[in-house]
Amino acid sequence: MKLATWNVNSLNVRLPHVLDWLRLHQPDALCLQELKMEDARFPRDAIMAAGYHSAFLGQKTYNGVAILSRTPATGVVHNIPGHSDEQKRVIVATISGVRLVCAYVPNGQSVGSEKYQYKLAWLQAFRQWVAEEAVRSSRLAVLGDYNIAPEDRDVHDPKAWEGQVLVSEPERTAFRALVDIGLADSFRMFDQPEKSFTWWDYRMNGFKRNSGMRIDHILLSPELAARCVSCTVDLEPRKLERPSDHAPVWCELN
């Protein structure tokens, strides 16, 4: 089983890349973030033509998440249950007996800002709910754009970024609190290249200089972690014309 996540930074612009990627990699499920479109504009037919079902939660201009899957989704949930939020950042579905959480964690803008406070409060509610879901589902995967680089080795220039948003200690503590539910950061279960990142700034030739961060993650419950044989960042789509600033990440499970 192949599970993947990709922040596409506008599904409208990136749809050709997504369709090509589905055809090339044939994942069982692909979690998307930053659709930046209302539900009425979701390209369900084009995705169906590529052989995939869609569960999606969009909004105008910002945010928006989707789970594409070869088999139909069941038990779809929108947003964090019990947590009131205008922003569409979470969709959950069961695919072939695996409970998938697709999350677009708030960016936080800058440490101490209102958006940073919103990010930390959001992460607290998210962790609480994921912990409950982990009790209900032994086969649980939490995929998405976490907007947190968990360790200094996940940052191209840790000194320059020290204490900044995406790497600040409260954010990293919130990430560890998710892991402490009993979820494994699947990427770190395996040997990986030095300076592996999933996001690179569009500006200043960020990708060419590998000036990036690892902020997109796949966390797995113990049962799924035991079945996981690889976790890979796919750099190829970032090399295309008009790329997303994020790369896809995918796991292979036995």
Place this chain on the structure above:
DNA sequence: ATGGCTTGAGTGTCAAGA
């Protein structure tokens, strides 16, 4: 140098991303 790109909104130029 608080810049540097990209997107969506909408037709000016700004907010937001990370």
